[in-house]
Amino acid sequence: MIGVFDSGIGGLTVVRELRRFLPGKALVYFGDTARTPYGNKSAETVRRFAVEDAAYVLGQGATTLVVACNTMSAVAVDAIRQRFPSVPLFEVIAPAVDAVAARRAKRIGVIGTRATIGSGVYGQRIRERLPKAKVIERACPLLVPLVEEGMFDAAETKRVIRRYLEPLKHQTVDTLVLGCTHYPFLKDAISHKMGKSCAVIDSASVTAKAVAAQAGKLADGPLTLHFSDLSPHTEELARAWVPEADAINHVPVERVERGG
């Protein structure tokens, strides 16, 4: 069973893409909505929460882990691997870096939360693969709350996107990495702003493709979503974004803290 986890609801974009590439496979999703967002928190706190989240989906029967969150992928993957060394683990950064490298991009923009961008992980890994590339990273902390309000096409959202992306456009980036699993909901507005000469790489989609290609045999089964806090707003968003979910459950955060 695939176990996908995220700091909240953003990782549901990865679930949607996994269903597209791996239809009918058993999948459990955990969103840590009681402690969301992780993106403005310190690396130490994110690592502790990440290990607890992984333990929770493993406790639900997952055999393959997918970290559907750039912040955790940036700072907590080693901690998860150390704790669960025998479990296959996918994260969202490596597939995006692979896609950038395959394009032989020259001027690359990366957008994400403050924690992801502050880690510098995208710049570092892209330069390892493309030493001559120029990488411009930019934190866009308001995009997550705008997505969580469902304001995908609002004038305010376009204005915030313009504020964040104008400097990247000025630097004529040829490739832009959406380094946050919330951002695929804004892909149209972002692509429109960047123009046709800029390719937009969506980490949710490239990650799902990588899992489908490399995860081996997976069992068919239900798709269940678990949240550490299930407010009416969260439930409404989850139903709208993943209508094929077989169940939406609330798991008290103290159970997650105790390790599932």
Add this chain to the structure above:
Amino acid sequence: MIGVFDSGIGGLTVVRELRRFLPGKALVYFGDTARTPYGNKSAETVRRFAVEDAAYVLGQGATTLVVACNTMSAVAVDAIRQRFPSVPLFEVIAPAVDAVAARRAKRIGVIGTRATIGSGVYGQRIRERLPKAKVIERACPLLVPLVEEGMFDAAETKRVIRRYLEPLKHQTVDTLVLGCTHYPFLKDAISHKMGKSCAVIDSASVTAKAVAAQAGKLADGPLTLHFSDLSPHTEELARAWVPEADAINHVPVERVERGG
């Protein structure tokens, strides 16, 4: 010693006002930045976190509690009182309702987080005091992230304020309650939008006045700020907003969960 606590950094507006009305008094502040924001979480989760936060500031030597958060004031005050029945406790809703009642307001707008507005607590308590008043409540979930970005005067912020407040202005409210401790940072922009015929009641300020009037004898002493997650961004905001703080400390969230 006064113990002030909030889900994050918004309650620092109450600290600022307390310093104005009670200069030099010993004060400990706890901001639960590891689990912020509370405003989109369920009442059950908010209650559990609130009791832990109160226990933490009591463990630091506080003798009077100030809940500097409308979300906790709306849903968790009874839970805190049940757990610590002998400790004097102030919250931010009663002083704001008193101020509305004193004005004999007729058409009252209340803005706050989704949790505060969803609780309906302001409408209920205002109608108890002013049975003929019309109360219009509106959740404004984007204002907290905009304040936390320090975008007090940005064009985007003005646009979001317009979106949220236009319906209240249309209903010609005579009094607007800022039912979230983050909002005083936006008071100028909000007052400007609402116009001169609308009084704006700032819950941080009226709460500090109530504490100063009713708390009795308090000892002089240092002002210390504690956060369950201390990212560079949080530290920078805390220093800018409360420059007179004697210390800014990080307390691991697991200590708060264990009860201080």
